[in-house]
Amino acid sequence: GAVVSQHPSWVICKSGTSVKIECRSLDFQATTMFWYRQFPKQSLMLMATSNEGSKATYEQGVEKDKFLINHASLTLSTLTVTSAHPEDSSFYICSVPLILPGGDEQFFGPGTRLTVL
Amino acid sequence: GQSLEQPSEVTAVEGAIVQINCTYQTSGFYGLSWYQQHDGGAPTFLSYNALDGLEETGRFSSFLSRSDSYGYLLLQELQMKDSASYFCAVRDAMIKAAGNKLTFGGGTRVLVKP
Numbered sequence: 001g002a003v004v005s006q007h008p009s010w011v012i013c014k015s016g017t018s019v020k021i022e023c024r025s026l027d028f029q030a031t032t033m034f035w036y037r038q039f040p041k042q043s044l045m046l047m048a049t050s051n052e053g054s055k056a057t058y059e060q061g062v063e064k065d066k067f068l069i070n071h072a073s074l075t076l077s078t079l080t081v082t083s084a085h086p087e088d089s090s091f092y093i094c095s096v097p098l099i100l101p102g103g104d105e106q107f108f109g110p111g112t113r114l115t116v117l
Numbered sequence: 118g119q120s121l122e123q124p125s126e127v128t129a130v131e132g133a134i135v136q137i138n139c140t141y142q143t144s145g146f147y148g149l150s151w152y153q154q155h156d157g158g159a160p161t162f163l164s165y166n167a168l169d170g171l172e173e174t175g176r177f178s179s180f181l182s183r184s185d186s187y188g189y190l191l192l193q194e195l196q197m198k199d200s201a202s203y204f205c206a207v208r209d210a211m212i213k214a215a216g217n218k219l220t221f222g223g224g225t226r227v228l229v230k231p
Contacts, residue, residue, distance in 0.1 A: 097217070
């Protein structure tokens with residue numbers, strides 16, 4: 001499988017500030033990573049597909065200019081929440097997809113809990 | 118587009134058996150996956166069905182019927198540690214590629230009581 005880390009694990013910020021979240025694939029080179037957002041007791045909602053060396057692909061309704069994604073290397077993707085507001089408070093999770101003999105899986109990072117005051 | 122339906126919550130006692138159903142409507146289909154997520158944690162992969170039938174992995178089994186657009190996750194010999202949310206997910210493509218997106222169901226919270 002793949003070991004995925006995220007940093008920070010939690011962050012509290014003031015409204016209007018920008019927050020950067022890192023997602024690292026520690027033992028696998030990932031040309032693709034996914035970013036999800038999850039509100040309490042709700043499902044995972046895909047925000048965007050991060051592509052190494054090219055622009056991210058955003059899901060419908062996700063603002064590209066607000067959620068900046070950079071996939072600068074095969075092991076690192078970053079999500080920057082710009083001008084954060086309280087409604088952006090959520091659990092942000094990244095994942096690395098792999099094709100394995102038993103099927104294709106996604107390996108998730110531990111998540112970053114963002115609280116915007 | 119994709120839509121997946123699963124029950125929102127199930128409560129059972131230790132040692133019991135729980136079946137979580139998932140029905141889906143997709144424009145393309147390449148397999149049904151199941152993930153477990155404990156509160157505050159990351160989702161972890163449980164099982165994957167690309168073909169009809171039952172896949173067994175220890176206490177957990179997963180079933181798929183492509184003709185019925187239906188699958189289920191079966192949790193046997195429930196333990197307290199099985200209290201978590203369980204999500205079904207489909208891949209919206211006919212081509213096997215790691216970059217294929219997953220669409221998740223709303224999740225089923227399983228509460229195991231002593």
